[in-house]
Amino acid sequence: MADEIKIGAYICQGCGIGDRVDTAQMAQVAQRDAKASIAREHEFLCNAEGVKMIQDDIDNEGVNRVAIVACSRRAKTEAFNFQNVAITRGNIREGVIWVRPDTDEARETTQDMADDYTRMAVAECKYIGVPDNSEEAQYNRTIMVVGGGISGMTAATEAAKAGYPVHLIEKTGALGGAAAKSWKRIPQKSPYRDLEDTGVAELISEIEASDKITVHLNSTLTKTSGAPGRFSADITTESGSTTTENFGAIIQASGYSEYDANQLPELGYGKSPNVVTQAELDAMALEANGGPIKTKDGKDINSVAFVQCAGQRSEKEGHLSYCSGHCCMSSVKQAMYFKDQNPAVDTNVIYTDLRMPGAGGEDFYRGGQEKGVTFTKGSVSEVVTSGSELEVKFKDLILNEDTSEKVDLVVLATGQVANSGLNIDEVGQDEPGEWQSNPESILNLSYRQGKDMPQLTKGFNDSHFICFPYETRRTGIYACGPVRRPMDMQQAIEDAAGATMKAIQAVENAGKGRAAHPRAGDLSYPIFRREGCTQCKRCTVECPFGAIDEDEQRFPQFNEARCRRCGTCMGACPVRVISFENYSVDSVGQQLKIVDIPDEFEEKPRILALACENDAYPALDMAAMNKVEYSAFVRIIPIRCLGSTNLIWITDALNSGYDGVVLMGCQKGENYQCHFVRGSEIAHVRMSKVDDTLQSLSLEPERVSVHEVAITDIERAPQIINEMAETIENIGMSPFKF
Amino acid sequence: MADIIATNETILVVGGGISGMTAALEAAEYGKQIILVEKNPSVGGRVSQLYKYFPKLCHPTCGQEINQRRIKANPNIRMMTMTEVTSVSGEEGNYSVTLTSQPRYVNENCTACGDCGDVVEAEFDDDYNYGLGKRKGVYLPHKMAYPQRYVLDPQIVGTPDATKAAEACKYGAIDLDMQEETNTITVGAIIWATGWKPYDANKIQPYGYDRIQNVITSVEFERLSDPHGPTGGKILRPSDGKEAKDIAFIQCAGSRDQNYLKHCSRICCMASLKQTTYVRERYGDEGKASIYYIDIRAIDRIDDFYQKVQADENVHFIKSKVANIVEDKASGNPVLRGVDTEGYNRYENPHELVVLAVGMEPSVPAGDFPVTVKVNEHGFIEQDESNGAIFAAGCSADALDVNRAVQSATASALRAIQVVNRVAGTEG
């Protein structure tokens, strides 16, 4: 911002603040210590009059940075919503008066806290601006859909219906995927009793009729680069010809492969042609075209056993450990193929838990029973094949006995294996300048961190967040259908619509330079001071979203539209050349530096707490609402993500006389709750090296502690602060007080 | 509220639970104007009453915090609490909707400082805690409530308590003259996300919820386990306030049963598996859980959570729909009777507490929709062309877990956008 910085500090006296602390002194501190141009007190800052006072200063006095010294930044956001100025918050209500006792003894330290938070709010103001649109932002409305199965076709038609052009890439020579190889589908409408047509033909004709959808058959992606709003993809046909198209966002609907039933010889697969998978039975049903389904050698089928969880939900070598979700329903569907054609055919489903959920599931189960499909709770041990006769050996779990059944056909409910391409944890990216496309890859991304999307678990490209199912770790690329999670056709259709929503949203946001979830709308972007960079690559490696590439000279390339603004790169950078307009090493560093550090004889230690704004900080707020007290010596600074913590903050704090530093981030590891996926984890690793810093300063290692704090830790978060205060009492004050 | 600006490019979202919030946010972050109406004084819905989510065992408040911040940061969303849709007319791309708002008696001056609550004496059953605790006549629904603004219970209007509350407020935030308000707005599409309610356990006569104190519901158990709940997270049983360490979970309490709800509610198996971890978390090796089930429906990749709980020696699985429960008068223990069908074993098992995994019932009964939509026999809205531009999201559409509800809400946001984009003529 070219204009001169003019900071207004506004100190609220409401909610008891005026009764508990000397706001006049705070106003004085704001101007004298922190150099605010204007400092005003108000008895009720968030009411219309208070807000007007601030707006008047913005309009008439040229105030362009506003420090609201009142309640938590989480409160009263609607009131303190000023346009085109930078706003910071000093938290006196939840951060000071609600966590301190109203006693004479506590008065002085409470005032110290309030003064410091005033200084900090003004100091932060000085180092943040109003982010402007980046020049990098580009607007491209075309959506690329990878995979022409039911998920991909649905995504394509849904995007077209919303008004977006689509390129649909299909590896094989025809659209339809697994659905096209099915005879019927599980019913999607009540009464959920009779089978429905797959809907593939309608979708294909809709696609063919659409002037918005371009289909690329026999095609794969050989290189995908760029970022939301400016993706570029090489689409290569089987014959080797390549076209390059530009896109705004990508939907990955690469589907699943059927589990290789050859790994199930104990179930007779490969030993008899009459032991088939569900997919093979669907192919047989398609061939029968409504007539009686015959065995491969043309014989009548009078009895069928469906073996559920074949090679699934099992820890055995080569088996799938998970449940594929659709197979119970699919077996009922397939049993109906027989029953609808000839009710005299025996169809028995052998299951351990019948998983047919929701309104439709139970109705469909009942529908199967009404048609005479029988169900046996049992676990199959073996399918004996001798000649044309098949004997299914199983333990009947209800009758508690080992038994067997002779049937003409055995159908194995094998699971779905995600077509998620390369596992980038195992297959690294080519060095810059040595690019080669990998035929195993789905996307062939040129991203530094690897050619495909990171896999969450068991090969699926799912999101880890329960509340945010589409938040993959590649901005602007959304997975849907069975590549995201095992699912049936109905779910895949819904899923494709959801992914399409995210894709068109990514396009619009990229066009305006706005961040995607969870900092949706944030206009800031990483600003990089190239001349200071040492090319250490830490930012490239640590970015949880793979946003950063390397250019030919090996400098980081930030790809703003891929960035989620977590600040992990900023925390990683040893030479501090990365910052955001509204968040930087300085915007935090200057806050901690402006805190008044009393000399050691005053016996007022100082603890710096860096608290993740997503979980730890709200937890402390709620602790305050419950009036849980904590040490008056702590100064808490909310940070975007623990991953954004730069070691310099710790070093600076210790150097300037803080007695302890507490870091609070989200849960890491397998069940991570970090909203930036790996931020908390990376910070933990980074902080494990803080001992060196402490050693070089000859300080005790206990002075720095790192914690995982959940938003519900309303007792524990204050306790962590108090424990640090106790630790300091035990080991003594820092010698670095000046 | 005269300043509601809505056009046929606006999307109305009915219901501010996780599905409604998601649908509103996704569409707003795309760039559409949204009106989000919620019947209760704060958004968040059922999930804000849960302690943890399966299978991650993370806290719903965590996602709520993000969603609330997204709302705060987004000028495209106009949120109206204590508001219901009372009528809808018109057609796809041009609906006229009447919204009726109940008086909150607290205006936007409220700072949530709590002074009013301190002086009011009247107490009422706390709905947030399913009646397991009390709240004041002026209250903040819960610590995460958004908007962070108190509510004055209409039951105290006209009593000295109301005057006391008004006098205690230094900021003129209490306005006892507030009246019910009606607004008619125009919108292009409607996302219906009114969610679910727990099935009324009183109707399941053999399980004695109405007469045995130590038989509670799964939603109540969430409140008992939550550190923010009425017991501070201690699992104290209602009859004697003792800690309950041996807990039975009864699946399909009201679900998969033509006497009650015919459908499978999908979430209950995973919810009970999750709740066994609460017992183990609190009591370690002393905590015991028994799950009485028909089928364990831990569907797709989250089956590994079931496998993990199965491996826990202190968690027992009994394949049985419990026949009935009687109370052992001396101990207050409910005694479960039935037959373990795996091999036919009759049991009569006492437990310290019984949790009924109650089913999911659509919040709005089929006949009560203010508009004609296609509703199936279970009360869920079906996707159908005859619904015009009214799209169901989350548990209005089916019994769904949070993850699937959010997915469904995201999909419904797209369908609404398709309509208003057509209206706007921006489909290019």
Added chain:
Amino acid sequence: MSNLNQAMVEKYRNSFLQEVQANVEEGDWVKMCMQCGVCAGSCPMGPYWEHPPQEIFMMIRAGKREEVLSSDSMWMCTSCYNCIARCPRGLPITHIMHGLAHYADRLGLAPKEQPTRKFANKFWDNLTKKGRVNELKLGLALYFMNGFFEGIKVALANQKLGLNMLKAKRMSIAEMFGGHGVKDSNGLHAILKKAREIELAKADEFKG
């Protein structure tokens, strides 16, 4: 093996479930059971069942014909209807149990010494004679069902009850001699005869 039984075995070689569906009253419902076991747990006679209803349904599906039909389990049903009231799938379990018992009896597979069966037969014989139940004769027949001495013992134990019934005119000594009946007992017998003919015709059909 009775002729009818043999015929049925021939006809439904592969599927006992289909046999039950076609021949047992309400037998068509058996396939709808989802093995939750609430019937088994709800039965007041539960502990006396060798196989509770849900297990019998599973045995039917598993083709355990002999075991089911010769079982005395379904004879345990006292028609309290608890199971029907609670069954989540609405199976008319009480009726199915009676249907199975009757079918087993018709095939001659029911356990010979099963007391309920014996009682049912005596009741039937008693009732069909005159179209009205002769309480005195039925009572005595039951007392002596298990032998003379057992009969005396039971009769003595129930002496007071019997005297009270006489006093209250719920039973009459005169019943010993003829007893009361419907007005047109010939007509009744004609009806029963016709019904029997229909039954046998059905059975013949199966044989063919």
